[in-house]
Structure formats: C-alpha cells, structure tokens
Amino acid sequence: MNKKTSLKDIAKKAGVSTATVSYVLSKKENSGISKQVSQKIRKIAKELHYRPNQIAKSLQSGKTFTLGLIVADISNPFFAHIARIIEDEAKKHRYSVIFGSSDENAAKSRDLIRLLANRQVDGFIIAPTKDSQKEIQLLKKQNIPFVLIDRHFPKIDTDYVGIDNHKAAYNATSRLIGTGNSKIGIIAYSTSLHHMQERIRGYRSALKEHDIAGEDTWIGKVDFLNVKEEVRGAMDRLLRGPQAVTAILFATNTLAAHGLKYIKESGIQVPEDLSVIAFDESDAFDFFYCPVTYVKQPLTKMGREAVKILTGRIADPEKPAQQLILDAKVIVRKSCETSATRLPIS
Amino acid sequence: MNKKTSLKDIAKKAGVSTATVSYVLSKKENSGISKQVSQKIRKIAKELHYRPNQIAKSLQSGKTFTLGLIVADISNPFFAHIARIIEDEAKKHRYSVIFGSSDENAAKSRDLIRLLANRQVDGFIIAPTKDSQKEIQLLKKQNIPFVLIDRHFPKIDTDYVGIDNHKAAYNATSRLIGTGNSKIGIIAYSTSLHHMQERIRGYRSALKEHDIAGEDTWIGKVDFLNVKEEVRGAMDRLLRGPQAVTAILFATNTLAAHGLKYIKESGIQVPEDLSVIAFDESDAFDFFYCPVTYVKQPLTKMGREAVKILTGRIADPEKPAQQLILDAKVIVRKSCETSATRLPIS
C-alpha cells in the first residue's frame, strides 16, 4: 500500500539523481548543491514525509547505533533501574537500546548474545550468567565491544563496571558485628558467579577479622530456580538450633524480599530478635515494619560509566580493558540497631 | 581488524557464487545444490564462524523482526513487568524488543516513535502520553502497525489492550463504601489521559450510585513532574477539615507508594483511621504495616495479547482495529476492612 518514501522517490519527483538528494538531505549546509535544487529537494522531502531508512544507513556504514543490553531479568527493579539509566546515557550518544533477559541461564544468554550480534548491535552491556565465560571469550575474540556489569569473570580481562562486593559485604557484616551480633548468617545464591562469591567472602572476612568462627550452617545457599521456597528453607535452618543466628545478611533484593516476608509471617521481631541487612534497594526495605538497612549500589554511576566505557571501546577497540570498581554504601536504618534480647526460634 | 565474514568470503573460499552459498545456508534442505557443494560450504561457514548479517536481511526483506516498546518509564515496576512479558511473547514470534521511556512527555514520545520508525521496527507497542494523538494518527496514516497499551484515545480507532478502568475504580470505590466509608477521596494524576479520567469517573459513579454527594476537594490531582510533593499536598488537603475523608483510592502504584509513606510518617492508622485501596501492584503493598488492598491488572494477559494483536496486524494491515478491555481484580486485604472509629486529623 503506502510504501515508505525513499531517496529515489524524491529524486524522481525532483528530476535529479539520488546522490544529489542524499547530499542535500544528509550534509549539513555546504557541499556542492545549488540553493535552488536544495530547496526544491527539501520541499519535496517534506511533502512526501521522507524519513531516512536507518537500516540502509546501517548496512552502508556498518554502524547501527544500537546497544544490546542483557540482564538476568528486566522486571527485577535492580535491572530495570539500570536499564533506564543506560537508556538515558545511551541516548546522549545517539544510541538506542535493545534488551533481553537471560534468567541466569547460560544457554538463553548465549542465544541472546548471538541474536543481537547478528542484528549488528554496536556493542553490548551484559550482566553475564554463570558458565558464559566461553561466550564472553568469543565476543572478545570477535572484537565485538562489550562491557560487563554487576558480575564479571576475573580470569578474563574485559571491560567491567561493578562494586567492590567483598568490601561491601565486609562492611555490612562488620556493622552487624558492631551492634552486638556474633551469630550472623548470610543468604546468597548458590552460584559460582564471582560477585556472589565475593559477597560471601566479604562476610567471612568480617567474621574472621572479629575472631568469630563462622558455622557452615550460617551460609544459606539458594538456587535461582526456586527462590521463594529455598529462602524459606534456608531461613528455617539459620534460625533453628543452638547455633541459631541473630542477624542475617541478604545478598540481593530478591532474596531479601522473600526473607522479609518469611520474617513477617513468623512474627520474628526486627531488630529485637533478629538484625537484618540487605543488598540493593527495594520498596520492601522502606515499608517493612522496621526500616531495613541496605547496601546501596551506585546504580546511576554504574549505568552511566558502563555506557561511557562501551562507547569508548567502540571508538577505540584497541585500548586496554578497564575495570571500574565502585564503592557501595551501607545505608543504616533501624533493622540493625543494637538490641539486648535475642531469642532463637525454639 | 577482524572483519565479520560474509557470504562473499565463503563463496570465494569455496569457489562458488554468493548465490549458491545463500541457497545452501538459508534454504532448509532442498533446492538445487549438490550434497558435495553443500557440505563444503557448510564446513567453510563453520570454520569462518559465519553469522548472517540481519541488517542486510532486513534491508532486502523489509522486515527487521524488531518491536518498538514505548512506555512512560521502564524503571517503573508496572512497565518493567509488562516489558518482560512482551519480551517473552515477542521471542515466541521471533521478535526482539527495543525500548524507550517517554517520561509522560509528548515530545520525547514523538522523538522515540520517529527514531524507532526510522530504524524500521516492524511494529510498536505504546503506552501513549497525553497530547500524542497527532503522532498516533500519523502512525496510523503511515500504516505502521502499533498497539496501544494501558492508555488509549477513544476518539481514534486503534488496536488497544487495557483494562476497564471505570469498572475497576467503581469496584474499588464500592468496596470502600461497602465497608462503611462515606467520605472517600481519590489521588490521581492530573492528566487528560483517558485511563486516568476513567478511573476518576468510576470513582464518581460509585459515589453517585450510593447517593454520596462527592466533594471536589476529595479529588487530589497530582502532576507527573512533582509527584512526591504533590501527593503529600493532596493528602494534606484530603485529610483536613470537616469533610476529611476516611478512605483513599490511589490511582497508580507510584501515587500509592508516596501516599503510604506519608501515612506511615504521619502515624495515621490503616485501616482504623483510614481505608486504602491502590491500583497496580507493589512490594510496598505487601510490606506496608497493614497489607494494602489493590486493583490488580492482568499484566500477563495484557502483554501477551498486545504482542498477539500486533503480530496479527503486521500480518494483516487491513483488519479492523481491535480493542481488548480486560477486567482488573480487586485483591482484598486488610487495608479496607470495616472499622468503627474514624478520626480526621485535627
């Protein structure tokens, strides 16, 4: 029906070549074409509602001005928020963003990366899943620009933006110790992903530093596939028996949300019975009956820098990889205040 | 450096024409080329890590297999959730999703639509802003497939997926009336957008139906630009004076979140002093000290149907526009239980 109008249509109507039209419509103000012809062409272009076909431009230029964003789940507020920041920063550089959710699944992640690579995105921002080292290596070998966010593989030298997870977990745990807790648990994902390992390591370091002999049972591991149930199971284990903990560090917002629900339902009193600190941010932390202390990641900076590093790499594929490790901030609230009485669940 | 390999490269190496390579690599199993040549080509393709250039395909076929998603703000959980559903459903139809946030700003929305149209997306899913009728008309005139979600313009005959906002607000308000409230307020956005008008109208209908003469002061209008402050101002007004309300309906999750924070800080007791119902979903509703009754939109169905309708339209641009109006469900919880004592703030 209503075919889109192309340079050719304009050229035909104006009685000139498509080259002339292209020069007029793409060049700023100069370059060879007479005022008369220029104006005529511009007029016709407007009449026909000409809109340049970006696909054709991309084919010819080899640039799509599109960034691929791959996260675990775009509906997770953590990633949704980052996505928004990336969108805004990308726009400043004239890029659009095409996204995909990997669900922490390496195969999905691989498929997404390939799909978007075929679509010739100019670069990727990726929160990689476990077991995707090979795919990341491949991107690197193919010289496709990308930046990892949130997680990375320390053995692969790549661009990366994230926080110092060890330090963040260390600080959070230290806070719990400082307010009088000596039995402290952590609930984390059961994954080899480095950021998660670092959070656990930071937790352990803090215990060790304060001469607390941590128990293995204090570390609750949760699989991505069955979060709700496994968080509850882990909480049960942490809060039971003679070594029951009096404080818990949740390694992500999702883990915390489930944990807090459990706490609420079991009638456990925070901070009297249990101190709590969580990673990330959530409405849940504000609205929980006792405002939850949390480890706030500098999302804005992370998103912006990721885009900057990526555009930098697109501009210069040869420059050395850059790892940007930011500090997270512990926002202290009531959920980890000192308390005298500590009652393990019987 | 590492140029991507094209059909031409494979053709050269195999000593055949690019056409042959194309036939082998794109056709399923048949069509003309001998086993030997086929295998040779496939082998070389694998060796050279051939990946088809989707941009070139798109130029030639006129299809990008990309959908444009334009929402108010991808970091709003409501839209982030829908985005995820759309992503998944789109994938089933082999589409990827490129997104943009309009911030309820018509100019931004227009720019986004044009940008993505230039990128030749095969269709749009749009939560339109106010004052974007013209742009929507334009899309229609240009025969670019699109589906509106969440909001639409009743005067423009377009595909649309949303809920019956009048009915939803009517039901929610009726619930508040049914539990003994007769002074009921609503906090909504100050916008001409139809969905918001409908929510207000539904609220009014319910009052009228129950012979309650609503006060204008019971309707708090909030501008998109200054939500936090204006919600607080509106709440102040609703809760003051002889006509102070004993119940509030929040027209969106964001409005509710700010309102609930205000309630919490002012020490107002829900549901004793104030009943509350909110549209949408939020962690805030679960974690607020009194679980909040909410109007749950069928997001999954909305997202899925939007994609289905869109792909349907892409396939057949001539078919009549389809409006899918779904029912929202009031999920009753404690925040709107009957209560005897009602104390306006003095």
Added chain:
DNA sequence: AAGGGGTCGTTAAACGTTTAAATCGTTATA
C-alpha cells in the same frame, strides 16, 4: 538429430543509503 527434461549452478537485480570519482558546462587565466 532434434528436442525435452533434469540437475546444479551462476547472473543480475534489488533493498535504501553513502561517497569517491567522473562528467559537463562555464568562466577565468595565461
């Protein structure tokens, strides 16, 4: 010996741009 079919592959055009190089008048310069 001429024609009819297959089989396997190539040619060439097309999609909508960009852009270096060529062309063609004019006009100024030597």
Added chain:
DNA sequence: TATAACGATTTAAACGTTTAACGACCCCTT
C-alpha cells in the same frame, strides 16, 4: 585561444543479503 579551475550534478560501486531467471551440461526419448 587553449587550458585550467570551478561549480553543479551524475555515475557507479559498495554494504550483505535474497531470489527470479537463465545457462550449461548431461541423459533420455523419439
């Protein structure tokens, strides 16, 4: 008066695919 220079526009190739149409070759019939 040749020629150089300039200004305005066109030609043509290129980006990486797809695909209709064609051609070459071989085998079979009649």
